[in-house]
Amino acid sequence: MGRRVFLASVLSGVLTACNDSQSPFSGVFGRVAVQPLRVGINAAYAPFESLNARGEPVGFDIDLMRLVASHMGRELVFVNLPWRRLLQSLAQRRLDVVISAVAVTPARARNFLFTRPYYxxxxxxxxxxxxxxxxxxxxxxxxxxxxxxxxxxxxxxxxxxxxxxxxxxxxxxxxxxxxxxxxxxxxxxxxxxxxxxxxxxxxxxxxxxxxxEYAIVLPMGAEDLQAQLNQSLQELEHSGALAALVRQLDI
The missing domain is CATH 3.40.190.10 (Periplasmic binding protein-like II)
Incomplete structure (x- = not known):
């Protein structure tokens, strides 16, 4: 078999084995590209979420989400939206999660997934x-x-x-x-x-x-991500990191 034919055969096999979320070369090099989590916030309610003088999101929910993402090995992209658009954008899959002091309610639980309460x-x-x-x-x-x-x-x-x-x-x-x-x-x-x-x-x-009770909100069908977030929140709770963050709240 010639080198060109052999290489074409290998690439064809890699393309067939990869799913839609993977690069065709991820199987070759042993790496899968993981997209940053798109995190919806409404940065208008300090001390949970607001913008500093440089326009950067700060607050309890921001710090908590960064801890959770670090534990999961994920990057974050915060998307600041008006409150009334947050859950709508989540339902449309324009966001992966929402964290903005969102209270768990029976009505919301019929349309979205929630993590374990964090506050x-x-x-x-x-x-x-x-x-x-x-x-x-x-x-x-x-x-x-x-x-x-x-x-x-x-x-x-x-x-x-x-x-x-x-x-x-x-x-x-x-x-x-x-x-x-x-x-x-x-x-x-x-x-x-x-x-x-x-x-x-x-x-x-x-x-x-x-x-x-405040929790991180996810769209229906995101049970795998919900489980990962719950595991991270549970470990932050057991380690005392969550309690330390709560003590810093200026309430």
């Missing part, structure tokens, strides 16, 4: 001193963030849907509160603590308000 956050209520004695159910208008679990928590606590007004981001929610459009704000601890810095109003937390 649990309290719910809080910010209101003027004059309303401190007023039961939650009697506050006329309560501002919450869209697509959060605040509506679910408030409904469970007996607050009517007509009392709740949702806003697309924390800036608009804060402006509505200062303008008197709503009498109180309800939601995640880290969001309300940031808003509380700029007011002398009362910020309170109660076990009855509820907890949100």
């Amino acid at each position: 649990r956050e309290r719910q809080g209520l910010l209101r003027a001193q004059a309303l401190v004695a007023l039961p939650l159910q009697q506050i006329r208008r309560i501002g919450v963030l869209e697509y959060s679990r605040a509506d679910d928590h408030l409904a469970r606590l007996g607050v009517e849907s007509g009392q709740i007004k949702a806003y697309p981001d924390a800036v608009l929610m804060q402006a509505a509160y200062h303008a008197g459009e709503v009498n109180a704000l309800f939601g995640d601890e880290h969001v309300l603590r940031v808003l509380h810095v700029e007011t002398t109003d009362t910020l309170s937390f109660d076990a009855a308000f509820g907890l949100d």
